[in-house]
Amino acid sequence: MSALDELRQLRRGGVQVRKRDNRAAFWFLAPWFAGLIFITIGPVLASFGLGFTKYNLIQPPKFIGFDNFARILSDERLHNALGVTFTYVLVSVPLQLACALGVALLLDRGLRGLAFYRSAFYLPSLLGSSVAIAVLWTQVFGTDGLVNRVLSFFGVEGKGWISDPDTALSTLIVLNVWTFGSPMIIFLAGLRQIPAMYYEAAAIDGASKWSQFWRITLPLLSPIVFFNLVLQIIHAFQSFTQAFVVSNGTGGPSDSTMFYTLYLYQQGFSRFDMGYASALAWFLLLIIAAFTAINFWAAKYWVFYDD
Amino acid sequence: MTTDLRRRLLVPAKHLGLVLIGIVMLYPVLWMIVSSLRPDDEIFRSPGLILDGLKTENYAEGWNALTPSFGTYLVNSTIVVLGCIIGNLVSCSMAAYAFARLHFTGKRWWFGIMLGTIMLPIHVIIVPQYVLFSQIGWVNTFLPLIVPKLLATDAFFVFLMVQFIRGLPRELDEAARIDGCGHPRIFLRIILPLMTPALATTTIFTFIWTWNDFFGQLIYLTDPDMYTVPVALRTFVDSTVATSWGSQFAMSVVSLIPIFLAFLIGQRYLVKGIATTGGK
Numbered sequence: 045m046s047a048l049d050e051l052r053q054l055r056r057g058g059v060q061v062r063k064r065d066n067r068a069a070f071w072f073l074a075p076w077f078a079g080l081i082f083i084t085i086g087p088v089l090a091s092f093g094l095g096f097t098k099y100n101l102i103q104p105p106k107f108i109g110f111d112n113f114a115r116i117l118s119d120e121r122l123h124n125a126l127g128v129t130f131t132y133v134l135v136s137v138p139l140q141l142a143c144a145l146g147v148a149l150l151l152d153r154g155l156r157g158l159a160f161y162r163s164a165f166y167l168p169s170l171l172g173s174s175v176a177i178a179v180l181w182t183q184v185f186g187t188d189g190l191v192n193r194v195l196s197f198f199g200v201e202g203k204g205w206i207s208d209p210d211t212a213l214s215t216l217i218v219l220n221v222w223t224f225g226s227p228m229i230i231f232l233a234g235l236r237q238i239p240a241m242y243y244e245a246a247a248i249d250g251a252s253k254w255s256q257f258w259r260i261t262l263p264l265l266s267p268i269v270f271f272n273l274v275l276q277i278i279h280a281f282q283s284f285t286q287a288f289v290v291s292n293g294t295g296g297p298s299d300s301t302m303f304y305t306l307y308l309y310q311q312g313f314s315r316f317d318m319g320y321a322s323a324l325a326w327f328l329l330l331i332i333a334a335f336t337a338i339n340f341w342a343a344k345y346w347v348f349y350d351d
Numbered sequence: 352m353t354t355d356l357r358r359r360l361l362v363p364a365k366h367l368g369l370v371l372i373g374i375v376m377l378y379p380v381l382w383m384i385v386s387s388l389r390p391d392d393e394i395f396r397s398p399g400l401i402l403d404g405l406k407t408e409n410y411a412e413g414w415n416a417l418t419p420s421f422g423t424y425l426v427n428s429t430i431v432v433l434g435c436i437i438g439n440l441v442s443c444s445m446a447a448y449a450f451a452r453l454h455f456t457g458k459r460w461w462f463g464i465m466l467g468t469i470m471l472p473i474h475v476i477i478v479p480q481y482v483l484f485s486q487i488g489w490v491n492t493f494l495p496l497i498v499p500k501l502l503a504t505d506a507f508f509v510f511l512m513v514q515f516i517r518g519l520p521r522e523l524d525e526a527a528r529i530d531g532c533g534h535p536r537i538f539l540r541i542i543l544p545l546m547t548p549a550l551a552t553t554t555i556f557t558f559i560w561t562w563n564d565f566f567g568q569l570i571y572l573t574d575p576d577m578y579t580v581p582v583a584l585r586t587f588v589d590s591t592v593a594t595s596w597g598s599q600f601a602m603s604v605v606s607l608i609p610i611f612l613a614f615l616i617g618q619r620y621l622v623k624g625i626a627t628t629g630g631k
Contacts, residue, residue, distance in 0.1 A: 068534040069455035076446040076465070076509070079502025083480065084468050090479035101485065147372065150365055157366075163618055164373045170614055170621075171380065174563045175581040176603035179588050180383045183394075183596055190382060193398035222376065229625045282472045285565040289585055305474050305566075312478050313570055325475045332472060 088329075094322035101316055112323035122324070124299050125307040128213060132303065133280040133335075136220035141272055144224040148231035149261070162232065166225035177219070178289035182206060185215045206290055209300035216286050216301060227272040234268035235261070263348040270347045274339050281332050284309070304328055387600035394596050406597065410605070413598035416587055419576060421602060424583040427572075428562060431496050431579055435561045436554050438500030439508050443553065444546070446503045447512030448538045452524060469506045473566065481570060495571045496564075500557075508553045511624060515549035516542060552624035555617035562609055580606045 070077075080086075095112055097105035116122060147165060151158055171177050184190040185205035192202030205211045242260050251259065262269075284305040287295065295302030295310070308328065312321030386394045388405050414421045449455070450462055484495040503509055523545075524537050532540070543550075565581045572582055584606055588599055614621070 065454045065534075066456060069449045069453040069458075072445045072449035072453065072534070072538070073461070075442040075501060076503035079442070079499060079504040080464070080468070082483070083499045083502055083504045084471060084476060085464075087476035087479035087483070088471070090482075091475060094479060094482075099482075101482065147369070150369055155362070155365060161369050161373065162622065163614075164377060166622070167614060168376055168380075170559055170563075170610055171607060173565075174607065174610070175565055175584045175588075176606045177380075179584065179599055179603045180379055182588075183383075183600075184379050188395045190379065190398055193395075197398070226625055229622055278470055278472070282474065284474075285581075288565070288569075289588065292589055308474055309566075309570075313481075318478055318482065322478045325478055328472060329475045332470075336470070 091322040091325050094319055095326050097319045097322075099318040099322075101318060105319065108319070112320045113327075115320060116323060116327055121299060121302070122307060125295070125302045125304050128300065128302050129281065129304040132213060132217060132220070132283065133277055136217040137273065137276045137280050139217070140221045140224045140276060141227055141269065143221055144227035144272070145231050145265075145269070147224070148228045148235060149257075151228075151232060152235045162229065165228055169223040169225035172219060172223035173285055175285060175289055178286045181215060181219055181286065182290055207297055209296075209298045212290070212297055212300045216283075216290065219286055220280060220283070227276060230268060230272055231265070234265050238264045266347045267349060270339070270343050274336060277335055277339070278332055281305075281328070281335070304331075383600050384604055387597060387604045389597060391595055391597050394600075409595075409597035409601040412595065413587070413602040413605075416598060416602075417575065417583060417590075421580075421583065421605065423576065424578050424580045425605075427493070427577060428579040428581075431493050431568070432558055432561045434493060434497035435500040436557045438497055438502075439505055439553055439557045440550055442501050442503035443505060443508040444512055444543065444550065445538070446509045447516055448534075448542055450509065451513045451516035452537075452542070453534065465506050465509055468504070469510060477566075477570065484571070490571055491574045491577050492571075493577070496561075496567055505557070508557070511552060512546060512549045515546050519545055548620065548623070551617065552620040555613055555620050556624060558613050559610055562613075 094105060096107060096109060098108050098111075099105035151161055155161075186192075187202075187204035187207065189202075189205075191205065195202045203211075205215050238261065242264075243256055246256050246260060282305060283303055287301040287303045287306050288309070291297075291301045291306075293306075293310075293314075295306045304324075305328075308321055308324045311317045311324060381400060382398070385400050385402060386397075387409055388402060388407065389397070389409075390406050393403065446465070450458070450465070480495070481490075484490060489495050519542065523541055527537050527541055563581065565585070568579045568582050569585070572578055575583075575586075578586065584602055587602060
């Protein structure tokens with residue numbers, strides 16, 4: 045067999061491998077394709093269609109044009125829910141990330157007991173989304189709750205933090221800030237990537253810790269800050285359990301904990317107005333997409349890539 | 352001299368700060384555990400952690416408060432969690448192998464779509480999904496919770512495993528291929544055994560997220576016999592408004608014990624999983 049033949053065979057072999065790969069890939073990806081069609085993309089498209097109908101699961105869907113979307117524009121309870129959700133996202137996420145970064149900075153650079161502290165601060169982010177913690181929060185911020193016990197110790201008169209519409213949302217914000225552990229771990233991993241050399245050089249030049257933070261740490265960490273910001277905003281928009289449990293599913297007192305997701309749940313699964321719920325779901329998707337897009341656009345001005 | 356002194360004071364100050372933050376953060380949880388062993392009037396009175404006596408009746412009371420008892424809900428949650436873990440391990444590892452190791456048409460596109468679905472909020476797909484599952488009679492079964500996991504819809508884990516497989520030396524598969532191994536065998540005999548750390552991370556996250564998940568379980572499970580722990584706990588709390596915090600705390604503690612255990616056993620994998628891919 046000549047070298048040329050061998051080469052030709054190799055080439056044919058190469059082509060065959062390609063072909064075989066396509067077939068193998070199809071089988072390896074078969075479950076994922078099925079999931080994409082029936083569980084994710086399919087329903088996304090279907091909910092777009094349902095958004096133009098009136099549908100209660102019993103009678104067949106009835107086409108009503110843009111009525112559901114017009115209703116979004118005039119629904120005042122929804123506008124209130126949007127306000128509550130925006131406040132929650134825009135206040136709790138920056139606070140949560142600030143705590144995460146602050147604690148990560150304290151833990152950085154070989155502090156003794158790092159693993160122990162890291163675990164202790166991380167634990168709440170595993171517990172935070174559970175019903176059990178929402179039950180605890182209901183007691184802790186209730187009229188006779190733990191917070192007021194501690195306050196009365198200092199002679200401060202407390203109140204029913206959850207039953208007061210002015211403070212109910214703040215208790216949920218505190219709960220989200222409490223789960224700063226998982227962005228903290230991402231920050232810690234990012235801090236470890238910054239070469240110690242930079243700090244040594246800056247120290248020799250007489251830079252203070254403060255300016256080292258602003259000139260070295262923050263710029264080099266900005267891609268991680270950005271990553272956490274995008275992720276936590278998307279995550280916060282989807283909060284549901286805590287508001288649901290704390291308000292017994294009502295979003296009260298006086299709609300002060302009415303998250304967008306809770307309103308969507310009420311429309312879809314308490315009132316079985318599936319058409320309007322679908323329109324709401326799409327609107328939520330657009331809002332989250334818009335926030336993410338703004339984030340990516342703004343990133344050009346403050347995120348620093350060192351390459 | 353002064354910098355030396357400052358440095359010597361800085362480290363203890365850091366520890367003091369961290370311990371204080373830790374106490375403030377974990378105190379409510381510790382207090383809940385202690386209070387679950389207290390009579391109700393003492394729960395209201397005492398913000399401390401020292402117990403006068405043990406009142407285990409809270410547990411008995413909470414356990415039997417609903418019909419069926421809490422044992423059923425623990426079994427139900429366990430079934431759902433195990434189903435989801437198996438589903439994620441099988442389907443996500445298969446998809447990850449294809450994305451990491453195979454050449455196929457439109458790979459970049461499919462990979463992009465897969466990444467996009469990580470960001471997709473469940474609320475956007477829940478309505479049509481519910482319509483679909485209710486039409487095939489799956490409401491009040493565990494199937495709507497488990498079957499999606501068998502179809503690799505937790506794209507987060509696909510991504511995590513792709514990252515892991517990319518880090519494995521390609522020479523291993525090439526050697527196996529020269530020895531005449533096909534893709535199924537390379538996957539089963541070489542890649543899978545090597546990716547146990549990624550599989551462990553997937554197991555532990557699936558366990559915790561599924562155990563805590565409330566939204567999906569609330570929507571699909573309305574028959575008390577099918578309730579999982581979060582749904583049952585919420586029903587219990589709702590039915591005993593403003594009464595017996597002791598038993599509510601007791602059942603809350605019971606519901607959190609598996610999470611604590613998973614955390615203790617799987618810490619290493621949790622931390623690694625988040626640090627590499629940025630978990631929730």
